[in-house]
Amino acid sequence: MQSQLSQALNGLSDRAKEAKEFLVQLRNMVQQIQENSVEFEACLVAQCDALIDALNRRKAQLLSRVNKEHEHKLKVVRDQISHCTVKLRQTTGLMEYCLEVIKENDPSGFLQISDALIRRVHLTEDQWGKGTLTPRMTTDFDLNLDNAPLLQSIHQLDFVQMKVPAPPILQLEECCTHNNSATLSWKQPPLSTVQVEGYILELDDGNGGQFREVYVGKETMCTVDGLHFNSTYSARVKAFNKTGVSPYSKTLVLQTSEVAWFSFDPASAHADIIFSNDNLTVTCNSYDDRVVLGKTGFSKGLHYWELSIDRYDNHPDPAFGVARIDVLKDAMLGKDDKAWAMYVDNNRSWFMHNNSHTNRTEGGITKGATVGVLLDLTRRTLTFSINEDQQGPVAFENLEGLFFPAVSLNRNVQVRALTVLSGAPRQHTLRPSLLADPLMLLSPRCALMLGGMGTLRSGEGSCATGAAWKELNLNPKPAASLSNQDRPSCSRSCCLRLPAPGFSIRADEAPRFSSPP
Numbered sequence: 001m002q003s004q005l006s007q008a009l010n011g012l013s014d015r016a017k018e019a020k021e022f023l024v025q026l027r028n029m030v031q032q033i034q035e036n037s038v039e040f041e042a043c044l045v046a047q048c049d050a051l052i053d054a055l056n057r058r059k060a061q062l063l064s065r066v067n068k069e070h071e072h073k074l075k076v077v078r079d080q081i082s083h084c085t086v087k088l089r090q091t092t093g094l095m096e097y098c099l100e101v102i103k104e105n106d107p108s109g110f111l112q113i114s115d116a117l118i119r120r121v122h123l124t125e126d127q128w129g130k131g132t133l134t135p136r137m138t139t140d141f142d143l144n145l146d147n148a149p150l151l152q153s154i155h156q157l158d159f160v161q162m163k164v165p166a167p168p169i170l171q172l173e174e175c176c177t178h179n180n181s182a183t184l185s186w187k188q189p190p191l192s193t194v195q196v197e198g199y200i201l202e203l204d205d206g207n208g209g210q211f212r213e214v215y216v217g218k219e220t221m222c223t224v225d226g227l228h229f230n231s232t233y234s235a236r237v238k239a240f241n242k243t244g245v246s247p248y249s250k251t252l253v254l255q256t257s258e259v260a261w262f263s264f265d266p267a268s269a270h271a272d273i274i275f276s277n278d279n280l281t282v283t284c285n286s287y288d289d290r291v292v293l294g295k296t297g298f299s300k301g302l303h304y305w306e307l308s309i310d311r312y313d314n315h316p317d318p319a320f321g322v323a324r325i326d327v328l329k330d331a332m333l334g335k336d337d338k339a340w341a342m343y344v345d346n347n348r349s350w351f352m353h354n355n356s357h358t359n360r361t362e363g364g365i366t367k368g369a370t371v372g373v374l375l376d377l378t379r380r381t382l383t384f385s386i387n388e389d390q391q392g393p394v395a396f397e398n399l400e401g402l403f404f405p406a407v408s409l410n411r412n413v414q415v416r417a418l419t420v421l422s423g424a425p426r427q428h429t430l431r432p433s434l435l436a437d438p439l440m441l442l443s444p445r446c447a448l449m450l451g452g453m454g455t456l457r458s459g460e461g462s463c464a465t466g467a468a469w470k471e472l473n474l475n476p477k478p479a480a481s482l483s484n485q486d487r488p489s490c491s492r493s494c495c496l497r498l499p500a501p502g503f504s505i506r507a508d509e510a511p512r513f514s515s516p517p
Contacts, residue, residue: 062145069141076137087132091124165239165246166192168199174221175252179261180296181225182254186237197241202248206231226297226402230258260303262296262405264417269293270329281310282407283414289332291339293323294405294417303375305405311414312346312367318413319343319352320371322382322399323406333408340396341406342384344371349384351395361392370418375403 098117104110166189174185188196201215206228215222227233233254239246263279270290274283284290307320319333321341327333334341334352342349346364350357363386365371372385382396407415 066141066143069143073137073139073141077135080136084132087127091128094120094124163194164244165194165196165241167247168220168237168239168249170235170237170249170252172252175254177254177256179257180227180229181223182227182233182235182256183221183223184235184237184252184254185221186249187220188239195241196239199237199239200245201235201237204234206233208234211236226299227256229256229260229301231256260296260298262294262305262417264292264407265295265404268325268329277416281414281416282409283311284409284411287410287412288330289319289408289410291323291327291329291331291333291406291408293325293327297325297402297404298322298375298377299402300377302378305373306418307371307373307407308416308418309365309367309369309371309413310416311412312365312369313412315346316410316412317343317345318365318407318409318415320373320384320407321395322373322375322403324402325404327406331408333406339406340382340399340403341408342371342391342395343408344386344391349386349391351384351392353396359392359395363389363391373405375399377403 098121101110101113101117168186169189171185171187174183176183184201186199188194198216198218199220200213201222201224202211203214203224204211211234214224233256234251235254236248236251238248264273264275264282266273266275266279269275269282269292270284272284272286272288272290273292274285275281276283279295282292309318317332319341320343321333321339323333323339323341327338328336332341332343332352333339334343335355337354340351340353342351344350344365346366347362348364349361351359365386370387372388374383374385376383377399380397380399381394382399383394384391405417409415
């Protein structure tokens with residue numbers, strides 16, 4: 001009982017210590033609020049004074065325009081007064097002259113000038129009748145000050161968001177690795193009231209290299225697929241709004257699976273393919289050949305997997321090999337230029353690519369046989385084996401790009417994938433599998449693939465047992481091996497669930513993430 005009480009007191013003591021530290025933090029906040037208030041008030045006064053100065057400058061400009069209009073009106077009226085004065089003087093002189101002529105007693109002299117005087121009088125009268133007696137300028141000022149928008153803006157003047165967001169917080173309980181993919185989740189600090197318009201997720205190259213952007217958007221969870229196996233990646237995220245970009249979050253270090261493995265992918269397979277055994281076993285309900293791909297793609301390193309023939313009836317010729325994501329699904333593997341395959345019956349085999357058949361080799365398959373596929377992307381070759389004996393020469397060379405394990409079969413064949421292997425065929429020595437830089441970005445709403453159309457794939461799967469992560473400060477160094485204490489368990493709920501298959505997006509919208517030199 002004393003030990004229990006002692007333990008309880010220790011826990012209570014820790015809480016009391018935390019409470020004291022919290023009170024110190026609150027008292028510091030009071031002082032900080034006072035200082036921030038004085039600084040903010042000074043800034044507000046300066047901003048309002050600047051607005052008043054701007055309004056006074058605009059007032060002076062408007063008064064200048066009024067003065068110019070005033071001077072213009074006066075000039076026009078004065079010019080018209082001067083013109084009318086001269087015209088009136090001329091008219092008065094003509095009238096006086098005509099009166100003197102009328103008083104003249106010499107009829108012959110009057111007759112000589114009377115016609116000319118009459119025309120002159122009529123002309124002068126007409127000149128007065130052509131708008132001369134109409135004012136050329138009104139006394140009103142046709143200027144109305146439109147102050148309604150300014151008054152509305154003044155009434156709407158209020159405080160708005162003026163700061164960059166706070167650094168996001170990575171949610172460790174929702175971050176995990178699964179096979180060669182990593183799921184990351186983050187959120188804004190609880191007390192942050194700053195508006196966030198989006199986030200930028202950055203990932204290094206798995207070798208302690210430079211960080212590169214792999215996602216930009218509003219979502220707070222993202223799964224990056226196609227990473228190196230048995231590699232340590234560093235990830236960080238920052239937020240942004242119209243004002244600017246936040247500082248980076250703490251850096252998260254993630255360890256991908258040590259061994260490359262895969263299951264078959266129902267999302268990309270032909271509809272006639274039948275799946276079982278957690279998508280490790282496939283057959284078909286059609287007599288025609290149908291294609292199914294593995295979920296994991298390979299673009300670098302040495303990879304080996306085996307496929308067990310669980311059922312083999314009526315001597316069909318299934319095909320095994322690798323393919324692009326957009327390979328034909330309703331024809332034998334190797335019929336188009338998107339697949340490199342070996343098709344085999346019970347007696348012999350052929351290699352096929354782009355419907356070209358080569359290297360017929362004796363030796364076939366039966367129920368229980370094992371077909372091995374060795375993809376060496378360091379040497380860029382593809383080699384096949386049957387029951388651990390190499391089948392024919394090196395099948396294909398000069399392979400480059402992203403390849404998925406692939407099989408084509410009909411209803412007479414059932415195949416089971418054996419993808420987690422500790423060794424290779426006895427004539428080969430394997431080293432740990434490695435993948436290239438991320439070639440696929442899966443977000444909650446889309447799947448993007450570099451180099452072509454990216455088709456949305458299933459998000460099924462759980463976190464890898466013992467998924468490793470660790471928080472570091474900025475400027476991370478390559479992480480050392482993490483102990484078991486650094487490896488919390490993961491639940492399936494933290495893995496990203498994607499929408500139904502069929503969604504695709506253009507390659508030019510793919511993330512900006514290039515392969516390393």
